[in-house]
Structures are given as C-alpha cells and as structure tokens.
Amino acid sequence: MVSAPHEAMHRIFQHDPGLFSRVSRFLGVDIPAPVKATALPTDLTEANPVERRVDTLLRLETADQGPYLLAVEAQGKKHPDKPASWAYYTAYLWTKYRLPTALLVVCQDHATAKWAQQPVSCGPPQLPTLTVQPLVAGPHNMPVITAPEEARADLVLASLAAITHAAEPGVDAILKALSTALRDAPEDIAKPLVEFTAQGLAKRPAKNLWRNLVAVDLSFYKSYLAEEVRAEVRAEVRAEVRAEVQAEVRAEVQAEVRNEASAESRAEDILLILEQRGLDIPEDVRSRITHCTDPELLRRWLARAVTVPRAEEVFGDA
Template identity: 30%
Template sequence: MPSVTHEALVELFKNRPRLAAEMLQDALGQPVPAFTEARVESSDLTEVIPSNRRADVIVVLLVGERQEPAMAIVVEVQLGADPDKPYAWPVYVTQTRARHRCPTRLLVVTTDAAIARWSSRPIDTGHPGWVLTPLVLAPEGVPVVTDAEQAKAAPEVVVLSAMAHGQQEAGEAIGVAFLAAAAGLDQERRTLYADVVLSSLNEAARRTLEAMMKSGYEYQSEFARSYVAKGVEKGRIEAKAHDVLAVFEVRGLEVPSDVRERILASTDLAELDRWLRRAVVVSDARELLATTGS
C-alpha cells in the first residue's frame, strides 16, 4: 500500500502540473520546450502493462493554439528499491511517447539519497543503443524555499522544500514561508499540505512555528488560527479523558482495556463531561459506557 509520503508527493505533481517541468529545468538542468499549458493525463498504461501497474503521474506540456504536445513527463515517486521498476519504467516511457506522439522524459522523485543513487542507474534494455537513464530529483536537488512571495506563487514547491530540507537548519524558515502561502489554498490542499509540512519539520522548527502562530505572528492566517484552535481543542479533550480515568484510579476501580480505549478515543467534550460526572458514582467502569448506549 502506498505510504502517506508517496501519496503526498504524487498529489503535489497532480495539483501543480508544471512542477514536473520546473524541477526538470530548474533543479536538474534539463532543457524543457516552451509551453502554454501543463496538463495531467491519464496514467493508466494497461494497454501493454498488467492493470496493477501504472505510472504515478503523467504530465504533458502543450504548446500553441492547437495545444499540441511538446513533451511528456512520466513522474514516478520512488521511496524504496523495487526490482520491477527497471523493467516497468522503459515501458512507461515508450507507451506514453506512443500515446502522445512527443518526446518523453522519466522523472523519478525520492526523499532518500540512497534510493536516488539506486534510481539513477542506467537501464540497459537489451536493444543496441537503447539505455534509459532516469532523471532523478533527490533531496539535494530540491530548492530551499524561504521567501514568502515565492511560496505564495508556488505552494507545491515550498511543500516539496519542507519534505526535502525540513530536518535541516532552514526548516523553520521554510515552515514560515509555507504559512504565508497557506491562506490562499483551498481547504483540501491546505489540510494535506499542512500535515505534510508539519510532519517534515524538525522538532525545534515545529515548536517555533506553533509558537509563532499562537503569538499572532505577522504571517498568521486563517489556517494558522484554525490550526491553533484545533490544537487547543485536542488538548482539552485529551485532558478530560484522562480526568475520567483518574477518577476511576482514585476510586480503586479497574478499567478494562476496551473501556480505556473507548474513553481515550472520544473526541466529544460533552460526552466526556457526562462520563466524568458518571465516573464518580458508578460501581463498575463498564457502566460508564452503558449509560450512553455505547
């Protein structure tokens, strides 16, 4: 099953189709033709590949009034070594090239230096003169985005920057740059990107960023306010759940594991308030849940 990191990287390239061209040209120094639009196309390659195999993202760069394909980019997110990929990748490239009738590049994106080296190995297809060398975007190739305006213009790039460099000294500045961009995102992207950025930052940067949001830092946005409010609410819920368990402990009542898990899993403050009052009078911990029909 694809990991959260894998899916997040895939979404970045789907949400910003021109990101593939930007990384090829700006990070890897590969020439990219002038284009008027970058469009995500179907990545289903089942015509010649079993149905459980498909490219992560296929982007086609279009040019002119007739929107003719100028280049296709097969984007593959690779987080581990996979012995099947040296056989699948050439097929992805040739099938995409045949479908869109244009030059096609393979861009492999990874967050791990060792996997970047593995992915970069030339693939000898066995046909004379045909060796496919994947173009690999490794962490060191991703730009460090700390400028607010740059982040606003390309939110996906700053998220990619956080994933690549969030554990480094620049993590805090990258996080602040993301906050500047977050207010302009729709709710779905904002939530996904925020989770990815915060999980990518080092502990010190994450704490600093949260402190900035709570203190009304100048980059504080609706996202920041909602994030802080969510954190406060979560803290209140967790504290109330532990209060319920503490009452049972003081009274010397045993709490079965399933009851404990149910109490700690609650996200309803009103429910926890009711449980706290009942915990003072019930004679058995299981009666707590029975009173609410749980």
C-alpha cells in the same frame, strides 16, 4: 501499501502541472512552462493480468514545443525492478499517445536519488536498445528555501522543497519560511499545500514542527492537519476528565466501602452486647440490625443495647 510521502511527492505535480518546468531548472534542463495541462488516467494495465500504474500522468502543452507527456514517479527507496517498470511506462505511453514522454522521479534521500538517476539499458552492453535515465528531483538538487519572501514567490515549489528535504537538517528552516509565507495566502491555495507538506513529512520529527506551525499560524484553515491537532487536544482533555471522574468515583467507592465496613462492625458490636447480656434476639431484630447502613442510627442502637431489657427495644420505636 502506498505511503503519505509517496502520494505527496507526485500529487503535487497534479495540483500544479507548471511546477515541472520550474523544477527542471534545478535538474540541469530548461523546460518551457506549459500553456495547458491535462491530467490523464494513470492506469497503464493491459489486457493481461499484470497491472502497471504510474503515479501521476500529465499531458502538458507549451507555446513553442507542442504537447508532451510527463510521468511522475515517487520513489521512497531503491528497488531493482523499477528501471524496467519505468522503461515500460515510457514506451507504453509513447506508443499509446504518440507524444514525447518525460519521466520525473522524486526522492527524499540522497542514496535513492543517486540510484534513480543512473542510466539503465535493457539490452546487452553493445546493444543498449532502450536506455532509461529519468530526471530526478531530490534533496541533492532541490532548493533550500529559508526566506519567507522566496517561499511566497512560489509556494508550491517551497512545499516540494520541504517534502524532498524532509529528512535533511535544513527542513525546519524551510517549514518556518513556508508557514510564514502561507499566512497571507488565500485558504484555497494554502490548504492543499499544508496537507501536501504534512503528508510528505509523514512520521519524521519535522512533522511535529509543521503541525505546531500550522496550529499557531494557520489555525483558521480547516485542513485535516489542523483537525488532527484539535482531535488530539480533545482526546487529551477527555482523558484528563476521565481520569478525574475515575478518581472521584474511586474515592466515593472507597468511602462507601469504609462506611459499609464501619456499619458492619457496629452491627456486630450491637449483637455481641445483646448476646453477652443474655437477651433473646429474634430473627427480625437480628436482620434489621445487620442490614442497617446508617452509621448514626447504629450508634444510637449501640448505646441502647447496653441498658434495654429486651432486644426489641434497642430500636427505641414508639
């Protein structure tokens, strides 16, 4: 199943295709900023039953180098089959679109990033034929943006920095800088970045910090994250109210049980007194006494039971 960090790591490039040129500077290359970007279908499945799907595929155009394709892969851990899949993606895209194809792999840990950037050849050592060596963006080369001014200068890059450093000690400072920078951003700009960042953090401890920052600083954004926080608060309040109601009901039930027990005991006392006095107790009298649940009325009947000449007169009816 595709995870939230997986989606955030590649979909952020769909959100801002120009991000690739800015990221490339941290990867040791300098890719010109695109003047035009087009999202292409990501399904690379052929007629055979094997399905191959790249995470994000963009057609980027630059002012001086012409168009090229960018395939973005989000990689959460090492996988021995991935280099072959990446080789297929690039070869297929090159064949289908007849355009230069770049492959960017985005990671969230050093070990996966180091593994992903190693060149892998599909042929024997003396005949490499096709070598795959993608550009890799991860915690080893993405900037640690801790100043709100720096984050404000490129909000999308700051969000990617938080995503790629999700498991790093410095992520808290990045998140604080990003949340501060997003305060002044329009909702249509801030909302997707709030959600990309939350998805990229997934279940890591830093997500709690991000949720608190969003709830405090960005509460006016109606993002799913803010709604998630509000829903949890509502659930907690409902649970507290439910517990209070249950306690009240329990107290009422306990009181009723005690009253019923008291009434039952008092009714037995009335019947016992009448029997000890040798009075005949008709069935209707016995039934009326045993079915009475009014403690005060039973108390009066108990007092009369000591002196009445007949059991019927215990009720004191006119």
